[in-house]
Amino acid sequence: MKKVVVELTGKTLEKTSFGASFARFRELGLLLFILMLAIGVQLRNPSFLTMENLSDMVTNTAILSILVVGMMLVIVTRGIDLSIGATLALSGMIAALTVSAYPDVHPLLAILLGILVGLICGAIIGLLVAKAGILPIIATLGMMNVFRGTTFLASGGKWVSAHQMPSSFKAIATGSVLGINTLILIAVFIYILFYYFITYTRTGRQIYAVGSNPESARISGIQNDKILWLVYTIMGGLSGLAGVLWVAKFASAQGDTAVGYELSVIAACVLGGVSIAGGSGKISGIILGSILLGMLNNALPLINVSPFWQMGIQGAIILIAVVINALVKRGVDRNNLMRRRI
Numbered sequence: 001m002k003k004v005v006v007e008l009t010g011k012t013l014e015k016t017s018f019g020a021s022f023a024r025f026r027e028l029g030l031l032l033f034i035l036m037l038a039i040g041v042q043l044r045n046p047s048f049l050t051m052e053n054l055s056d057m058v059t060n061t062a063i064l065s066i067l068v069v070g071m072m073l074v075i076v077t078r079g080i081d082l083s084i085g086a087t088l089a090l091s092g093m094i095a096a097l098t099v100s101a102y103p104d105v106h107p108l109l110a111i112l113l114g115i116l117v118g119l120i121c122g123a124i125i126g127l128l129v130a131k132a133g134i135l136p137i138i139a140t141l142g143m144m145n146v147f148r149g150t151t152f153l154a155s156g157g158k159w160v161s162a163h164q165m166p167s168s169f170k171a172i173a174t175g176s177v178l179g180i181n182t183l184i185l186i187a188v189f190i191y192i193l194f195y196y197f198i199t200y201t202r203t204g205r206q207i208y209a210v211g212s213n214p215e216s217a218r219i220s221g222i223q224n225d226k227i228l229w230l231v232y233t234i235m236g237g238l239s240g241l242a243g244v245l246w247v248a249k250f251a252s253a254q255g256d257t258a259v260g261y262e263l264s265v266i267a268a269c270v271l272g273g274v275s276i277a278g279g280s281g282k283i284s285g286i287i288l289g290s291i292l293l294g295m296l297n298n299a300l301p302l303i304n305v306s307p308f309w310q311m312g313i314q315g316a317i318i319l320i321a322v323v324i325n326a327l328v329k330r331g332v333d334r335n336n337l338m339r340r341r342i
Helices: 002-044 051-076 082-100 107-130 136-155 167-174 182-200 202-213 216-219 226-250 262-271 283-302 307-339
Strands: none
Touching: 002 283, 002 307, 051 082, 051 182, 051 202, 051 226, 051 262, 051 283, 082 107, 082 136, 082 226, 082 262, 107 136, 107 167, 167 182, 167 226, 182 202, 182 226, 182 262, 182 283, 202 216, 202 226, 216 226, 262 283, 262 307, 283 307
């Protein structure tokens, strides 16, 4: 029995080594592509690599990058969440309505309120997926419409505009610490927190185990239902946080806020090497994916690319990234198969 365990462990470690090599190769290629893109855009427009533009680009990408962390955990468990845009809108709207009715509310309480709304939304979806057994794409698609409708009901179909929000609330996104925008600092904190969570905690490792092989995870004693409920709840909480940050940044809360934004979040995950098949994804990868998507959104207008072409170029780059990842992974899997001892 012990011999079998040792052999299986050896094979697992060997496979993990190939997986790590594949991830490093993919991330290095993505980094080189980002550098080449930056140089190419700079040659076309010298204002691209200025500190002011880089600061604006990173600030504009901060909210996206926060959502990408949660989406990575969901995709790692072989799921998908199409409701994050609606959750973001609902959380932002409730926070905006609250601060407009009670201007003296501390901004931190507004953030906590948005996170709480997001956690509730995520927990509901988690129950539908984990306990009711509804497919993630169906559960999140249905709840997306529920959350979006609730946003319109809460606001009465009206907007909450800048003059209705206190300056302290808008300062959440416009403020800075040591010259660094608050949104960037919050995003950095989220990444550090979740890097520790998935790398050094037992629950973090169990998330990957569930995504890699649900049946094996269940046999080994992992409660798959709790893990699935957890990742969707985390995704909801991050969406709630993003909702408050979004409304503070744009000083406007609307019923149709962030419509379709979930597609950009999924795209950043795919660019960062998160496998749609589950079980694979790294913090360093999604950072690069977020940077690339943010760079495309910033760079293409600077070089006077038509808005219609911008969408096509972004789609082509995402498709190329997926194809390259699939081809390289196929080569790695073939190499693993040839090295197996029968």
